Amino acid sequence: MEVKQLKALLNEKFKSMVSGVDHLFEVNLNKDELWELYLDSFPVGTNEFYKERREYDCNACRQFIKRIGNVVSIKNGEVQTIWDVTTGDDKFQQVVNTLSSFVKEKAISGVFSTKEKHMGLDKNRAQEEDGTIITWEHLYLELPKKFINTTSSSDAEIRGDYKSSKDVFKRSLDEITEESLLTVLELIRQKSLYKGEEWESVLNSFLNHKKAYMKLSTEQEKDLYTWEESVKNGGALTRIRNHSIGTLLVDISNNEDLDSAVTKYEKIVAPSNYKRPKAIFTKKMLEEAQKTVSDLGYQNSLQRRFATLDDITVNNILFSNKDAANRIVDANDVFAQLSASIPENPKKFSKVEEISIEDFVKNVLPTTTSLEAFVENKHSKNFVSLIAPENKNAETMFKWNNPFGWAYTGNITDSTMKENVKSAGGKVDGVLRFSIQWNDVEKDKNDLDAHCIEPRGSHIYYGNSNNYSTTGALDVDIRFPKENQDAVENITWSDINRMEEGVYKFYVHNFSHNGGRSGFRAEIEYDGQIFSFDYPKELREGEEVTVAEVKYDSKNGFTIVEKLPSNVSSKEVWGVQTNQFIPVAVSMYSPNYWDDQEGIGHKHYFFMLKDCVNPELPNGFYNEFLQEDLMKHKRVFEALGSKLAVKEVEDQLSGLGFSSTKRNEVLVKVTGQTERVLKIKF
Incomplete structure (x- = not known):
């Protein structure tokens, strides 16, 4: 041969x-x-x-x-x-x-x-x-x-493209779990995933590849498989990890909470006003969780309601007023009840005695006969409800020795001006906000402008709407007010860590006088407090009216110097009017510290307020409450916690809650041998 x-x-x-x-x-x-x-x-x-x-x-x-x-x-x-x-x-x-x-x-x-x-x-x-x-x-x-390569691309470029696709394909097969694929496919079939149906075919194909890939025993076999299959399939499949759906699959594969993972996916692909039509959990996940609940005897623990005074014992309270005492098991103390207070400005109490929460509990509460808390606007996010099992004899699913949990607020009503700013496309959730409004009292076609001079002289207004270094931005600029529609302008700062220390000067300029005579309203907001200003006078063309100056330093935060008369707006939250003293029915630790328990999560201090009623639909429980043997079903329990309605009751225990791990403060009026006002520091 x-x-x-x-x-x-x-x-x-x-x-x-x-x-x-x-x-x-x-x-x-x-x-x-x-x-x-x-x-x-x-x-x-x-x-x-x-x-x-x-x-x-x-x-x-x-x-x-x-x-x-x-x-x-x-x-x-x-x-x-x-x-x-x-x-x-x-x-x-x-x-x-x-x-x-x-x-x-x-x-x-x-x-x-x-x-x-x-x-x-x-x-x-x-x-x-x-x-x-x-x-x-x-x-x-x-x-x-x-x-034969007849394209304009070089051989090296072609080889590089295929190598990149293969590498992504193999990484996808290594990192994306079969369980995550089945979960996402079920969400798509449930119509619970925004535009998920566009990916259904690709995901089914990838699932088949995943199953085949997992049957291979050696790394060499897996490498050959990914080379062979990557050149047969398009980029949507081979590069699935780099797409939005791949981000979701990787997050689920990494055991991120399902709702959190889907929320991140929706932020990528869905419009800002998109609302998910269904809760996020799958049939398989639900069946497995149901079996665990049955095996552990927690069937009666899932149904939840607001807690009442009848649910708690004297051993688990720090203070109770006269009305509450008669309904607390084994309660013998008799307390005097103070009459309701009228709204007051919190600045009135800036010089009161300060005391730590530990000293307050140890040295003040034991001799207190009456307790009231001064509820400020900044406490809007501190409203909390005590949640009990509907069946009093239910086994506890939680890490502590009782079946009680709690839920903080998640839906606080904004001011009318804030709502108008949001409707106009402005942001109202920054660390500092200056908003103005006109054309609301009467027809006013003037072109008013919101201005701010920052500490280092940068001028934020319609001609210079963004200071990217400080995050200050004018995001609403109304030039031609519409008939029967409030006109607003808005300046906010989104990142306190990038703000300049010093004085921020806020003023209103009448750029063009078009017959308006009603002046303007303004709001300055920081730390949950809204300062409202009313300037009911006509502004001449070109006239500037200074509203206020806000000083910021990293140690003390914000302080305001008013140039126009202001009032601290009062609003109703959970049936409670802010900026006044509200009687405290019961004060207690959070349930994870009842019965002298220690070290089971963060300690919270609750001041349950008279006539405070939670109008929201709070979670019955949260995953961080659950015992370890339930955490393998955390995605289902996360969905169940938000899906199962908390039953309404009369005389619910709701009020203010403060975490021991977060800096905060609250004014209280205590009566014992004497009456005094204290500022409790957390």
């Missing part, structure tokens, strides 16, 4: 290799080493020197082997090389076997790409000294058109 016959066999093998595939691959090896191995693999005495070279050493064959010798196809996870032939000749069989084994030992490095139409040289002729013409046969093959 000679080279001509070997060439024919290699061409037949190559046709078999490329049958049914659209891509070939290269393995990672030194091509010079492959050529030397070819020469050295001939049996001794069969590749001797002929003139200046060995018999089978020629430039044409060397180029063939270096260009195509390391090229393979992958079919069903099996690597095929051009050297996998049966020659029927001991000499050449040893050569092809050696090359085949050498190539198959190497890892795939990338997709084969070339602009050349053929590999090697078919034959050439040479004239001997005696004039004889000799024809030399070489290793050679012509490439099918589908393997």
Whole structure:
């Protein structure tokens, strides 16, 4: 057998290799080493020197082997090389076997790409000294058109693109769990995932790949699988991890709370006003959680209601007033009740005695006969309700020794001006806000503008609406007030850590007088407090009216110097009017510290207020309350906690709550031997 016959066999093998595939691959090896191995693999005495070279050493064959010798196809996870032939000749069989084994030992490095139409040289002729013409046969093959790079991209660019897709595909298969895929597919079928149906087909395909991938036992098999499948499929599947749906799958695979993961996904793909139609949990997750609940005897623990005075014992309270005492089990103390107070400005109490919450509980409450809390606007986020099981004999699902939990507010009503600003597209949740409003008392077509001079002189107004370094921004600018529609402008700062220390000067400028005579209203808000200003006078064209100056320093926070008369707005929260003293019915620790329990989460201090009624739909419980044996179902319990309605009752225990881990303060009026006002520091 000679080279001509070997060439024919290699061409037949190559046709078999490329049958049914659209891509070939290269393995990672030194091509010079492959050529030397070819020469050295001939049996001794069969590749001797002929003139200046060995018999089978020629430039044409060397180029063939270096260009195509390391090229393979992958079919069903099996690597095929051009050297996998049966020659029927001991000499050449040893050569092809050696090359085949050498190539198959190497890892795939990338997709084969070339602009050349053929590999090697078919034959050439040479004239001997005696004039004889000799024809030399070489290793050679012509490439099918589908393997020739006819694009404007270089071979390196094409190989790079395929390598990137393969790497992402393999990382996706490694990191995305089968459970996460099943979860997302169920959410799509439930219509609970925004535009999820667009991904259903891709996810089903990826799930099949994941199942096949997980059956492979070695890393080499997995690598071959990802190379073979990545070139067959489009970018949506192979690069799924880099898409929005991939972010969701990875988050779920990393055990992030399902609702949190879906919320992050929705922020990427859904409009800002999108509201999810259904709660996020799956049938399988629900069935597994139901079994655990049944096994542990918690069937009666899921139904929740607001707690009342009848639920608690004297051992678990720090203080109770006269009306409450008669309804608390084993309560014997008798207390006097103070009459309700009229609204007052909290600045009136700026010089009162300060006391830590620990000292207050230890040294003040034991001799207190009456207690009232001064509820300020800044306490809006501190409103809390005590939650009890509907069945008093229910087993506790929580980490502590009782079945009581609590829920803080999540839905505080804003001022009318804030609502108007939000409707106009402005942001009202910054750390400092200045809003103005006009065209509300009577028709007023004036073009009023909100202005702020920052501490270092930067001027925020319609002509310079953003200071990116301080996060100050004018986000609503009304030039032409509409009939029967309040006109507003708004300036906010979103990041207190980037704000400049010093004085912020706020004023209103009448840019264009168009007959309006009603003046303006203004609000300055920080730390939950809203300072309201009313300027009912006509502004001349070009006139500026300074509203206030707000001083900020990182140690003391914000303080205001009013340039116009103001009032601290009072509002109703949970049936309680702010900026007045409200009688405290009961004061207590949070349930995780009842019965002298210690160290089970953060300690909270509750001041349950008279006639305080939670109008919201709070969670019956939260995952951080649950015992460890329920946490494997945390996604379901998160959904259940928000889905199961908390039953309304009369005389619910709701009021103010303060965490021991967060800096805060509240004014209280205590009566014992004397009456005094204290500022409790948390």
